[in-house]
Amino acid sequence: MRWPAKLPAGTLNRSIMSAMDVFPTLAEAAGVEIDSPFELNGRSLWKALRDGKREPRKDWLMFASETPIRGHFNVTAFNDEWKLVQEIDQGLLGADVRTHLFQIEPDPNEHNNVAAAHPDVVEEIGEAIHRWRMLYPVSGTRHELVPPPGWRAPKDWAGYPVAVGDLQDEPAPGMPPPFALPTLDWQHGEAGRLIYDCEPYAFLGGGLCK
Template sequence: EGGMRVPCVVRWPERIPAESVCHELTTMMDWLPTFAHLAGASAPRDRKLDGHDITPLLMGESDAKSPYEAFYYYHTDQLQAVRDHRWKLAVAGGDATAESPYLFDLSEDLAEAKNVAEAHPEVVSRLSAHLERAREDLGDQDRKGEHVRPVGRADWE
C-alpha cells in the first residue's frame, strides 16, 4: 500500500497530547488547510484544495474521524484502485489482462493476497460507485474529469 501506511510523528508540547496515537487515514494534502487553521489564517479560496483540516485528529479529540470516505490510487492518468478504512478494490486498467475487480479486506489481509470480491458483492458495488465518482471528478485514462486541477509546482531560479 504505497503511501498509505506511512507513519507521521507530530510534536507540539502542551497542544498535542504526548504519546497519543491516531490510526485514521489522512494525506499530505491535509497539511496546508490544517496549518492555515492552526495559524488562524484562511486557506486559499481562489482554488479548490484537495486536503482537509485535520486539527481534531492532531489534537486527539476522541470522536475525530478521517474526513475521507475513500482514497484513490492513480498511476499517471489511470485510476487503479480505491480504498476505504477496511477494504481496497483494485481494477485492471489500460492494457492489463488480469481479471478484475480484486477486493481485499485490509483488516485481515495486508498483503492483498486473497481476492474476496465474490464473497462481498455489496462492498464491490459501494467502492465501484466511489471509483465512478473519481472518474467523473478527476478523470481516468482516456476520460477527462470535470474538475481536473493543475498540478502545483514551485519554479526555482
C-alpha cells in the same frame, strides 16, 4: 508533527491521512482561515490529532498509478473499512479490468481478495472510481510524459511523421539500451516503437521489423 505545547510526544493516531489533508490540517492548527473560492480536496485532521481520537474517513481516497506498459494502469479507492484495486488494460475499443477487494482491518496486508463475496461493495466503490476517473483522467495525472520504448525524435517536426531514415540517430533520453529493444518490440508490438517504413513479421505474437 512536533508541537510540545499542544501534542504529547509519541502520540499515535490511526486516522487515514493523505498529502491533501496536510494543508487544511496545518491551517486549522495555526488558526488560519482558508480563503479560497475552490473546495479543497483534503480535510483537516487537527481535532483528531489534538484530542488523540481516530477520525473515520467517510469519503473514498483515490490513487492512480501507471506502469511502463502502454495502456496498463492501476486505480485504487479505500477508506477505513474497504480497499478496491482495479488493474486496467485499456485498448482502443475496450478495457479489461481485474478487481481486487480487501477488508482492511482483518486483512491489513491484503492477502485475501474478497471481491466475489462482496459484489455490492465492489459495485459501490467501482462507481466511485468511475466518477473520479471522469474528473481526473489518467493522462492528466502523469507527472511527466513518457515516450514509447525506442522512440526517436524527428530532425524536423514540421514534416512529422517521417521515415525512419530521417529520425535522429539516438533514442530520446530515458529510453532503454539498444540490446533491450528487440524484447520490447516483441512485448509491445505496434504499440511500442514508432517506425514508419517497417516491414513487420509475426513472432510469438510480437511486431518485430524484418
